[in-house]
Amino acid sequence: MHAVTAPLLGTFYRSPKPGAPPFVEVGSTVDEETIVGIIEVMKLMNSVRAGARGTVAGISAADATLVEYGQTLLLIRKAG
Amino acid sequence: MLGVSESDRDSKPARLADCTVCIGPARATDSYLNIAAIIHAARATKADAIHPGYGFLAERAEFARQCEAAGITFIGPTAAQIAAVGDKLQARLAAQSAGVPVVPGRAVANVEEAQAAANEIGLPLLIKAVGGGGGRGMKRVDSLQDLPDAVALASAEAASAFGDARIYLELYIARARHVEVQLLGDGEGQVIHLGERDCSAQRRYQKLVEEAPAPALPAELREALHAAAVRFAQRLKYRGAGTVEFLVDLDRADYYFLEMNARIQVEHPVTEAVTGIDLVAEQIRIAGGAGLALAQADVRSRGCAIECRINAEDPDEDFRPSPGTVREAHWPTGDGIRVDTHITSGSTVPPYYDSLMAKIIAHAADRDTALAMLRRAISATRIVGVRSNLSFQALMLADPEFVAGGMDTGFVQRVLARRQGTERQVRHG
Numbered sequence: 431m432h433a434v435t436a437p438l439l440g441t442f443y444r445s446p447k448p449g450a451p452p453f454v455e456v457g458s459t460v461d462e463e464t465i466v467g468i469i470e471v472m473k474l475m476n477s478v479r480a481g482a483r484g485t486v487a488g489i490s491a492a493d494a495t496l497v498e499y500g501q502t503l504l505l506i507r508k509a510g
Numbered sequence: 511m512l513g514v515s516e517s518d519r520d521s522k523p524a525r526l527a528d529c530t531v532c533i534g535p536a537r538a539t540d541s542y543l544n545i546a547a548i549i550h551a552a553r554a555t556k557a558d559a560i561h562p563g564y565g566f567l568a569e570r571a572e573f574a575r576q577c578e579a580a581g582i583t584f585i586g587p588t589a590a591q592i593a594a595v596g597d598k599l600q601a602r603l604a605a606q607s608a609g610v611p612v613v614p615g616r617a618v619a620n621v622e623e624a625q626a627a628a629n630e631i632g633l634p635l636l637i638k639a640v641g642g643g644g645g646r647g648m649k650r651v652d653s654l655q656d657l658p659d660a661v662a663l664a665s666a667e668a669a670s671a672f673g674d675a676r677i678y679l680e681l682y683i684a685r686a687r688h689v690e691v692q693l694l695g696d697g698e699g700q701v702i703h704l705g706e707r708d709c710s711a712q713r714r715y716q717k718l719v720e721e722a723p724a725p726a727l728p729a730e731l732r733e734a735l736h737a738a739a740v741r742f743a744q745r746l747k748y749r750g751a752g753t754v755e756f757l758v759d760l761d762r763a764d765y766y767f768l769e770m771n772a773r774i775q776v777e778h779p780v781t782e783a784v785t786g787i788d789l790v791a792e793q794i795r796i797a798g799g800a801g802l803a804l805a806q807a808d809v810r811s812r813g814c815a816i817e818c819r820i821n822a823e824d825p826d827e828d829f830r831p832s833p834g835t836v837r838e839a840h841w842p843t844g845d846g847i848r849v850d851t852h853i854t855s856g857s858t859v860p861p862y863y864d865s866l867m868a869k870i871i872a873h874a875a876d877r878d879t880a881l882a883m884l885r886r887a888i889s890a891t892r893i894v895g896v897r898s899n900l901s902f903q904a905l906m907l908a909d910p911e912f913v914a915g916g917m918d919t920g921f922v923q924r925v926l927a928r929r930q931g932t933e934r935q936v937r938h939g
Binding site: 438471474496498499500 | 532
């Protein structure tokens with residue numbers, strides 16, 4: 431299992447913009463470069479990438495909530 | 511709520527706090543100096559105010575400004591006041607305007623001006639960075655021929671360390687005491703002082719031992735320092751806690767404004783001990799808009815308090831920092847003893863920040879008693895796992911110059927020289 435952790439503190443968003451569908455859901459297939467969320471700090475957006483190949487096994491950070499540096503955002507069940 | 515870096519997540523303050531927010535990785539630039547992350551965390555958690563402590567962003571005008579813009583109370587002075595005293599040249603001008611003497615000196619823009627200034631001021635002199643402070647970035651020049659190179663080097667170092675290449679020159683005072691005055695201002699023009707501290711025991715401009723009151727100071731000089739500090743801060747309508755630092759020139763029996771620190775200082779416990787006033791509580795009170803809790807007449811000083819800074823450094827290796835894990839930490843306890851520390855058995859001293867582990871303070875009715883208590887407290891302290899300056903503190907406190915009190919800022923160098931002399935004797939004995 432690969433844990434996707436917050437590379438910086440900020441507000442975590444699961445969609446590219448309000449009202450749009452989330453980047454991923456549980457079961458989505460991802461690879462290392464897939465964007466799984468955005469962390470916004472003082473109006474600057476930072477893309478969060480999966481960092482592993484596989485499927486999303488769990489999402490532990492809620493949309494539009496504050497996440498700390500290092501906090502687990504998603505779990506990815508690695509492929510192969 | 512405590513904002514912590516990743517390496518401070520399990521620290522004692524983190525465990526004591528009601529809750530913590532991890533603002534970034536260990537490196538200070540990405541955490542404790544990360545204005546965006548801190549302001550974002552404060553807004554997201556609906557914090558009313560931020561206390562910046564000392565160091566890091568405590569005197570960064572930009573941080574205070576961003577707090578103000580975000581509607582978060584910055585517990586400290588206004589951004590404008592931080593900027594006014596942070597620029598050491600502006601601070602000198604403010605001192606002169608307040609009728610407070612400054613060390614003979616001036617700003618110089620190039621080598622020619624430096625040479626002219628040196629002829630005016632005299633030698634030896636100190637080259638200081640306008641954007642510096644806290645004892646950093648100073649160079650002593652003893653002869654005119656060394657001046658051009660020293661000016662070029664000082665300017666380059668200042669640009670790199672402080673982002674401001676500007677320098678100024680000041681007469682080097684050969685025998686001086688560092689005496690500073692603690693202030694509280696309500697931001698509306700009311701300023702009171704809480705007495706002075708002597709911080710002459712310094713190594714490379716970093717304080718090692720501090721005491722309140724300053725020993726062996728003539729009454730008129732003591733009062734003049736208090737009045738000058740209050741005058742300086744009143745003119746700025748200073749808000750919060752701050753300290754005005756002076757050099758007391760022992761040879762000329764004069765005093766000069768050095769700088770103002772617009773923050774709570776490391777050594778504030780000695781003032782708290784002798785006045786019975788909680789300075790951090792006063793900071794919060796003033797920030798909340800309640801004004802000063804006391805009038806000048808209410809401030810009394812009782813007895814004497816002395817503080818030692820215990821650093822994780824190796825006194826046998828030129829005080830090289832000694833990070834690592836503190837396997838055992840036993841701190842002294844007892845009436846009149848206060849220990850401010852985040853270090854307990856098992857704590858780590860990370861390599862990312864400064865080496866201060868603890869402050870040990872002794873307060874008693876007179877200086878001799880406070881000194882004896884502090885020496886006993888130092889000898890009862892045990893730190894295993896990292897090197898510390900405990901033995902050097904013990905050496906300083908036992909030194910006849912310290913026992914007599916009122917020594918100048920050359921004291922620590924003399925203790926080091928005496929120690930080297932003793933070691934040489936022992937080796938060749």
